Structures are given as C-alpha cells and as structure tokens.
Amino acid sequence: MPSAMSSFKVQRLLQTSCSSSHCSGLQQILLLSTRCASFASQDRVEYRGTHSNSSSERERTRTVAAYYNQPAIDAAACKVSVRLTPSTILYSGKSKDGLHVLKSAQYLQKELPVRIAQRIVDFRNLPFIVGCNPIILGVHELYIRAFNILHYFPPIETDEDEREFSIKLQELLEDHKDVVSKLAEGFRDCRRHIINEQFVANFLDTTLTSRLSIRMLAQHHLTLRSNKPNYVGIINMAMPLKDVIERNSKFVSRMSLHKYGRVPTIKMSGLVDATFPYIELPLEYIVPELLKNAVRATIESHPEVEEQHLPPIHITIASNEIDFVIRISDRGKGIPHHLMRRVLEYNFSTAGPNPQAKSPESDSNSSSPGNGLFSDMMEAVNPGPVGGPMHGFGFGLPTSRAYARFMGGSLEVQTMQGLGTDVYLRLKHIHSQAQPFRI
Amino acid sequence: MPSAMSSFKVQRLLQTSCSSSHCSGLQQILLLSTRCASFASQDRVEYRGTHSNSSSERERTRTVAAYYNQPAIDAAACKVSVRLTPSTILYSGKSKDGLHVLKSAQYLQKELPVRIAQRIVDFRNLPFIVGCNPIILGVHELYIRAFNILHYFPPIETDEDEREFSIKLQELLEDHKDVVSKLAEGFRDCRRHIINEQFVANFLDTTLTSRLSIRMLAQHHLTLRSNKPNYVGIINMAMPLKDVIERNSKFVSRMSLHKYGRVPTIKMSGLVDATFPYIELPLEYIVPELLKNAVRATIESHPEVEEQHLPPIHITIASNEIDFVIRISDRGKGIPHHLMRRVLEYNFSTAGPNPQAKSPESDSNSSSPGNGLFSDMMEAVNPGPVGGPMHGFGFGLPTSRAYARFMGGSLEVQTMQGLGTDVYLRLKHIHSQAQPFRI
Numbered sequence: 001m002p003s004a005m006s007s008f009k010v011q012r013l014l015q016t017s018c019s020s021s022h023c024s025g026l027q028q029i030l031l032l033s034t035r036c037a038s039f040a041s042q043d044r045v046e047y048r049g050t051h052s053n054s055s056s057e058r059e060r061t062r063t064v065a066a067y068y069n070q071p072a073i074d075a076a077a078c079k080v081s082v083r084l085t086p087s088t089i090l091y092s093g094k095s096k097d098g099l100h101v102l103k104s105a106q107y108l109q110k111e112l113p114v115r116i117a118q119r120i121v122d123f124r125n126l127p128f129i130v131g132c133n134p135i136i137l138g139v140h141e142l143y144i145r146a147f148n149i150l151h152y153f154p155p156i157e158t159d160e161d162e163r164e165f166s167i168k169l170q171e172l173l174e175d176h177k178d179v180v181s182k183l184a185e186g187f188r189d190c191r192r193h194i195i196n197e198q199f200v201a202n203f204l205d206t207t208l209t210s211r212l213s214i215r216m217l218a219q220h221h222l223t224l225r226s227n228k229p230n231y232v233g234i235i236n237m238a239m240p241l242k243d244v245i246e247r248n249s250k251f252v253s254r255m256s257l258h259k260y261g262r263v264p265t266i267k268m269s270g271l272v273d274a275t276f277p278y279i280e281l282p283l284e285y286i287v288p289e290l291l292k293n294a295v296r297a298t299i300e301s302h303p304e305v306e307e308q309h310l311p312p313i314h315i316t317i318a319s320n321e322i323d324f325v326i327r328i329s330d331r332g333k334g335i336p337h338h339l340m341r342r343v344l345e346y347n348f349s350t351a352g353p354n355p356q357a358k359s360p361e362s363d364s365n366s367s368s369p370g371n372g373l374f375s376d377m378m379e380a381v382n383p384g385p386v387g388g389p390m391h392g393f394g395f396g397l398p399t400s401r402a403y404a405r406f407m408g409g410s411l412e413v414q415t416m417q418g419l420g421t422d423v424y425l426r427l428k429h430i431h432s433q434a435q436p437f438r439i
Numbered sequence: 440m441p442s443a444m445s446s447f448k449v450q451r452l453l454q455t456s457c458s459s460s461h462c463s464g465l466q467q468i469l470l471l472s473t474r475c476a477s478f479a480s481q482d483r484v485e486y487r488g489t490h491s492n493s494s495s496e497r498e499r500t501r502t503v504a505a506y507y508n509q510p511a512i513d514a515a516a517c518k519v520s521v522r523l524t525p526s527t528i529l530y531s532g533k534s535k536d537g538l539h540v541l542k543s544a545q546y547l548q549k550e551l552p553v554r555i556a557q558r559i560v561d562f563r564n565l566p567f568i569v570g571c572n573p574i575i576l577g578v579h580e581l582y583i584r585a586f587n588i589l590h591y592f593p594p595i596e597t598d599e600d601e602r603e604f605s606i607k608l609q610e611l612l613e614d615h616k617d618v619v620s621k622l623a624e625g626f627r628d629c630r631r632h633i634i635n636e637q638f639v640a641n642f643l644d645t646t647l648t649s650r651l652s653i654r655m656l657a658q659h660h661l662t663l664r665s666n667k668p669n670y671v672g673i674i675n676m677a678m679p680l681k682d683v684i685e686r687n688s689k690f691v692s693r694m695s696l697h698k699y700g701r702v703p704t705i706k707m708s709g710l711v712d713a714t715f716p717y718i719e720l721p722l723e724y725i726v727p728e729l730l731k732n733a734v735r736a737t738i739e740s741h742p743e744v745e746e747q748h749l750p751p752i753h754i755t756i757a758s759n760e761i762d763f764v765i766r767i768s769d770r771g772k773g774i775p776h777h778l779m780r781r782v783l784e785y786n787f788s789t790a791g792p793n794p795q796a797k798s799p800e801s802d803s804n805s806s807s808p809g810n811g812l813f814s815d816m817m818e819a820v821n822p823g824p825v826g827g828p829m830h831g832f833g834f835g836l837p838t839s840r841a842y843a844r845f846m847g848g849s850l851e852v853q854t855m856q857g858l859g860t861d862v863y864l865r866l867k868h869i870h871s872q873a874q875p876f877r878i
C-alpha cells in the first residue's frame with residue numbers, strides 16, 4: 001500500500017501534466033501518455049525533450065504500450081461495482097453519531113476506483129484510431145488521473161481524512177465537468193474513422209451514464225457531509241418539480257435572450273403542484289437540453305416574428321404512483337422526416353441557421369466545430385474555454401435519453417412536421433414499487 | 440361459365456339462408472354450411488330436416504368437409520390481386536366518353552372475387568375451433584356469399600349490366616357493414632380457445648385492412664359512377680381535414696350527450712385550414728374511434744364534474760409535404776401502466792365503470808358481452824341488432840392502427856398516467872413523393 005506522501009506526489013505530477021499540455025495531436029498523446037505511464041509502470045519511463053527519429057519511434061511504441069501496464073487499474077476493473085438503489089440511500093442515509101459520513105467516504109474510496117477502472121477498460125477497447133484522438137485520449141487520461149488520485153489516497157480513518165478526501169472529490173467533479181462536451185468534440189473530430197457506429201453509441205451510453213452515477217455518488221457524499229436540510233444526500237426529500245423546471249426555464253430563457261434577443265413564453269400546466277422525493281442532478285442536465293431544443297426550434301422557425309407573437313412552449317407535468325412525465329411541446333415546425341431517425345444519434349445536431357429544415361447534405365459539414373448556434377450562444381454566455389451543457393455537438397438528446405433510461409425511464413419524441421415537436425421525458429419515482437434503478 | 444340465371448338463383452338461396460338463420464351454435468353452422476356448400480360442390484348436398492344420430496354425424500362431416508370443395512374459390516384465391524395506388528386512381532379517374540365507369544366495373548368484377556377468395560382462405564386457416572364459432576363462421580359465410588354473387592355475376596358489357604352490378608355492390612356494402620363488430624364479438628366469444636394470439640392478431644390485421652380496401656374499391660366505383668362533384672372516385676380532391684374532424688366530433692358529442700348527459704368541449708388548433716386530396720372512408724372509422732376514447736376517458740375520470748368544467752379535448756392538426764398528423768389529447772387521467780401494453784391488442788377494451796383504472800382481474804370478465812359503456816351507448820343511439828362502430832369490444836384502437844399502417848401511416852399512443860393521453864394519427868398524403876400505399 002503506497003504512503004499518503006507518494007500518492008500526493010502522483011497527484012501533483014498528474015495535475016502538472018494535464019494543465020501544461022497545450023500542445024496537441026500526437027505530440028500531446030505522447031507527452032500525456034509518457035507522463036501517465038510513469039506512475040503506472042514499475043520501471044519509470046522518463047520523457048526526454050529531443051531524440052533521434054528511431055528513438056522517437058521506440059519511445060512512441062513504448063508510451064502507447066504503457067497503457068497496458070497499469071496493474072492497479074487491471075486489478076480494480078475486475079472487481080464488481082456495488083450499486084445502490086435510491087431506496088438504500090434513503091433508508092441508510094443518516095446516523096445520529098455522524099459516522100455515516102465517514103462510512104460513506106470509505107464506501108466511495110472502494111467503489112469509485114472500481115467504476116473508473118471499468119471505464120478505462122472501455123477506453124482501451126475503443127478502435128485504436130479513435131482512442132488516439134487527442135481529445136478522447138485527454139478524457140482517457142483524466143480517468144487515469146482520477147483513478148490514481150482515488151486509488152492512492154490513504155485509508156480514510158479520521159474525520160480529517162474524510163475532509164481531505166471530500167476536497168479531492170470536489171476537485172475531481174470540477175476537473176471532469178466538461179467531459180461530455182469533450183467527448184462530443186472528440187467523437188465529432190474522428191467521425192470519419194468510425195466504422196461501427198453502434199459500438200461507439202454503446203460506448204457513449206455506458207460512459208456517460210456511468211459518469212452520471214459516479215457524479216451522483218460523489219455529490220451524494222458531499223451533500224451528506226454538508227448536512228443540507230431537506231436532503232438525504234442527493235435526494236431532495238420534497239422536490240417541487242415545478243421549481244426545477246422553472247429554474248431551468250429561466251436559465252435557458254436568459255441564454256436565448258442573450259443570443260437571439262427574444263425568447264418564447266414557457267407555460268406550465270398539468271400537475272404543477274407535484275412534489276416528491278427525487279434527485280435533481282440528472283434533471284439539471286436533461287431539462288435544459290430539452291428546453292434548449294424547444295426554444296431554438298421555436299425561434300429559428302419564426303425568424304420574423306416578434307417576441308410577444310412567438311408560439312409559447314408548453315410544459316405539461318404528470319405524476320402517478322409509478323412515475324412522472326414531463327412533456328415539452330413546441331411549435332417549432334417539427335423535425336423533418338429525413339432527420340427524424342437521426343436526432344437521437346450521438347454527434348448529430350440540427351443546430352444551424354435553420355435547424356429543422358436543414359438538408360441532409362449539410363450533415364457532412366461536421367468539419368466546422370461549434371457551428372451550432374447554441375454552441376456560439378454558450379460561448380457568448382460563458383466566455384472562456386468551457387463549453388458547458390449547450391455545446392451544439394449533437395449530444396443533448398442521445399445523452400438525455402441514455403440518462404433517462406439509466407434512471408429507469410424513457411425519452412420519446414413525437415414530431416408533427418410542419419407544426420412542432422412533443423418530447424416526453426418519463427422517470428420512475430424513487431420510491432416506486434416497480435424495479436428501482438441502481439446508481 | 441354459369442348463366443346469369445343460375446347466379447341469381449344462388450343469390451336468392453344465399454339471401455334466404457342468411458336471413459332465416461335465427462338458430463344458433465352448431466345447428467346454425469350446419470344449416471349455413473350445408474346451404475352454402477350446395478352451390479359450391481358439384482354433387483349437391485340437400486339439407487334434410489330430420490335424421491338419425493349417425494346420419495346427423497355423417498351429415499356434419501359432409502357439410503364441414505364441403506368447405507374444401509369450393510373449386511371457384513380455390514382458383515380465384517391463387518390469382519394475384521391487382522392493387523392500385525391513389526395516384527393511379529387520380530390520373531386514370533375519368534374519361535370524357537364515360538367509358539371509365541364501365542371499365543371500372545369490369546376491373547372490380549375481376550378483382551373483388553380474387554380478394555374475397557383470399558380472405559376465405561384465411562378463414563379456412565383459422566384454428567378449427569375458432570373457425571367453428573358461429574359468429575366467425577357467419578362472417579366466413581358472408582364472404583362465401585359475396586364471392587358467389589360477384590363471381591357468378593354475368594360479364595359486364597353494357598351500361599345496364601353496370602347498373603345492376605352497382606346495385607349489387609351497394610347491397611353487399613350494406614350487408615357487410617357490421618363485419619368488424621361481428622368479428623369483435625366472435626373473437627371475444629372464443630378467446631379461451633385462442634392459443635396463438637399473434638396468429639389471430641395477424642389474421643385480423645389482414646382481414647380488416649383487406650376489408651377496408653375492398654370497401655374503398657367498391658365505394659370508389661360507386662362514387663365514380665354517381666359523378667360526385669369535387670371527387671375523383673373516393674378521392675375528395677380538396678378535403679378540408681377540419682370539416683371531417685368537426686363532423687365526427689359532433690357525432691361523438693351527440694352520443695356522449697345521449698349516454699352521459701354531458702360532453703367535454705372539443706377544441707381544434709394547429710393547421711386548421713389544411714385542405715388536400717384525401718380519402719374520407721378510413722378517417723370516418725379512425726377519427727370517431729379515437730374521439731370516443733378521449734371523450735369516454737375524460738367523462739369517466741371526472742365523474743362529479745359538471746359539463747362546463749370538464750377538461751377539453753384538444754385536437755391538433757399538422758400537415759407537411761409528406762404526411763399529416765392528427766393529435767388528440769385528453770385529460771382523462773391516462774391509461775394505467777399495467778394496461779398500456781394491452782390497449783393496442785384486439786379484444787381488449789378498457790370500457791367499464793372506471794375504464795382507465797380498471798384492475799387487471801376484470802379483463803377476464805369477457806363473458807359479459809357489451810359491458811363496455813360505449814356498447815350500451817351505441818345500442819341506445821342505434822337500437823336494433825346493429826352494433827356499429829362503437830361496440831366497446833376492444834377493436835377500436837388496434838383496427839385504427841391497422842388501417843393507419845395500411846394507409847402508409849401510423850398510430851401511436853403517449854399516455855401520461857395521472858393526467859391524460861395523447862394519440863398521434865399520422866397518414867401519408869396520397870400525392871406524396873414517398874412510397875405510396877396501395878389499395
């Protein structure tokens with residue numbers, strides 16, 4: 001078992017390697033992989049600035065091969081991840097002695113490296129040419145780094161250990177927050193190399209939902225320790241669905257106003273008073289994604305219409321003993337027939353000057369990254385390197401559907417070409433008698 | 440080729456046999472089959488009122504075996520049916536010399552017996568115990584009778600022949616108008632004998648859609664010859680979709696008022712001015728079926744609510760170059776989860792005192808025919824032996840879906856349990872560039 005000191009050295013090294021890598025392409029691959037390989041393999045491979053062509057080739061082979069030599073990851077990936085149901089969380093949430101926080105940290109220290117290692121195995125199994133894409137490799141490295149940070153963290157025995165662990169967790173959540181955007185960009189970049197689209201779609205479904213569950217677990221611990229009132233960890237014991245939707249409506253409206261100078265009214269009806277225990281995290285991703293699509297379709301299909309005459313977006317809430325449904329209806333002219341089967345594919349975005357009437361030819365226009373209006377909009381709202389959730393890379397709907405399915409629900413699209421689109425997000429209640437989902 | 444006289448004899452005999460058969464069960468089977476077998480087989484089997492037990496058995500075997508001995512049907516069933524697209528109908532509709540009416544009749548004289556014979560083959564291939572059900576056998580007999588009437592009709596060479604043929608066609612349409620209700624009743628009666636539900640569902644899909652196309656062809660001819668303005672045969676050259684929906688809304692509202700004493704408002708929005716060439720016949724079946732469900736769910740889920748406070752039913756119309764969509768949204772609390780997968784099955788009806796919250800146990804309560812409220816309602820509106828389109832036998836949705844698919848479209852149900860249901864009827868335009876459907 002390595003000492004705390006050695007693990008901190010590893011972290012420092014990792015942080016340096018990742019923050020300083022402004023070089024790109026193969027150089028970056030080599031640089032990153034050499035450095036990362038250095039903790040994993042027993043005989044350290046030192047990165048040297050200059051070398052002859054033949055030694056460069058040897059070096060390259062060595063560094064790429066170093067991805068094999070990660071015995072700790074191999075060992076962790078073989079373990080079974082212990083999954084929790086929301087009911088488990090609810091009923092084992094808090095103890096009066098406060099020991100639940102320490103126990104939760106200890107659980108995570110065992111559990112997270114296993115899950116991260118399994119994701120690393122998936123990155124290893126991508127087609128070689130895809131795995132070599134600098135952005136995808138960057139995410140792969142982020143996972144290796146996270147694995148090392150957590151795996152080499154000293155055993156958590158005291159409250160002080162737990163505090164340090166939680167700081168680390170919080171940092172990791174922050175470091176990984178753009179992984180979805182990065183994967184979206186990476187897979188768009190290497191789209192031409194992808195032969196088996198279904199394989200990649202499966203990889204993304206698994207990676208993204210696993211990421212969601214890792215984040216839920218981490219967030220659960222952090223909320224648990226901060227003892228947020230009305231919450232048992234990530235579970236809001238009385239979540240007013242209306243508030244979640246309103247918050248996200250305001251967020252999307254602000255972005256729309258900033259980008260387009262106008263925004264359609266968003267109306268809510270149905271069981272607007274529905275309040276029940278639920279987890280906000282996945283909703284905070286899915287709801288704005290769906291609203292964004294509805295707003296964009298409404299505005300772009302009514303280019304000459306003043307704000308007050310834009311057809312409103314109708315959100316309808318239903319809830320019953322088993323699940324709840326959010327229907328988002330827009331009058332944005334619908335998704336054309338020839339695009340319909342594609343809107344739930346990764347890396348397919350209708351974003352463009354006239355998204356819902358785009359010709360199929362323009363799909364191939366994938367070489368201009370971020371040409372989606374919402375990607376620009378995001379950049380305008382969030383100037384800086386962060387893409388955020390509105391990246392326009394065509395990940396919104398498929399990711400939302402993967403999340404919904406992971407949460408035991410579904411996402412279905414009914415489009416009425418010429419008029420508008422209805423999206424149905426259906427999610428199981430966490431106290432439902434039906435088969436609960438597992439985090 | 441038999442003479443016109445012999446064919447008329449056959450018809451007379453058939454009409455007598457069918458109208459006089461008030462006996463039921465096996466007796467009816469024997470009676471009907473004996474009589475029908477008599478024209479088909481070369482050596483006539485005479486029905487005799489009384490006979491010994493053993494001769495009765497012999498008789499029974501003989502009459503049932505007589506279903507094999509229908510050489511004209513066998514021969515016709517082997518022929519390929521010539522299917523028309525709506526575009527063919529549009530572009531070959533009328534000629535100035537008026538010969539198109541004669542040609543149309545000649546086409547039907549060839550075509551209809553082939554199609555009817557193919558349906559008879561399907562009846563023959565039902566499980567024996569199902570085929571023996573008196574009501575199903577009654578429909579089978581109706582088809583045999585129709586086959587004989589059309590097959591033995593003398594060649595159509597003059598306008599006078601055409602006139603007689605058209606009278607016959609009109610009569611047949613009338614005689615067959617309750618076939619859907621009869622099949623619904625028959626299959627409900629012998630539900631316990633059905634082992635392979637999918638087989639029966641396929642039989643019904645084929646039988647019902649084929650019936651629709653036969654009726655469309657017959658109606659086409661009759662409309663063509665009556666030279667209805669604005670129509671090319673069955674195609675209304677400028678069908679205002681709104682009018683079709685309004686007409687059916689009024690019909691269903693009247694029925695609802697009669698049965699329940701109240702009716703929810705039916706609102707229409709979207710592209711309400713959409714007008715295009717289309718065929719009303721299938722809409723006249725599907726639209727009231729869907730409206731009936733929406734009205735019933737609304738009223739029965741709000742038992743204490745006064746008419747003016749009932750949540751309205753919203754009908755939304757969309758239309759584009761390829762197809763048009765009718766969305767019917769109710770706030771009738773939705774279809775419970777455990778019934779959802781069944782509402783598109785034949786012979787499953789939610790009709791009952793509280794249809795959308797009915798327990799699964801009560802499904803087996805199939806021995807009480809017509810306990811669906813709409814069946815009662817229909818009887819109240821249409822007293823007499825005729826069941827009509829609102830029979831409450833659980834044929835409405837599956838038949839509507841089969842019709843929609845046959846017309847190159849779809850019928851999809853999105854339910855929001857606790858709130859309401861949205862049904863999407865999508866149908867291809869008949870001038871669409873996409874693969875047209877065939878009648």
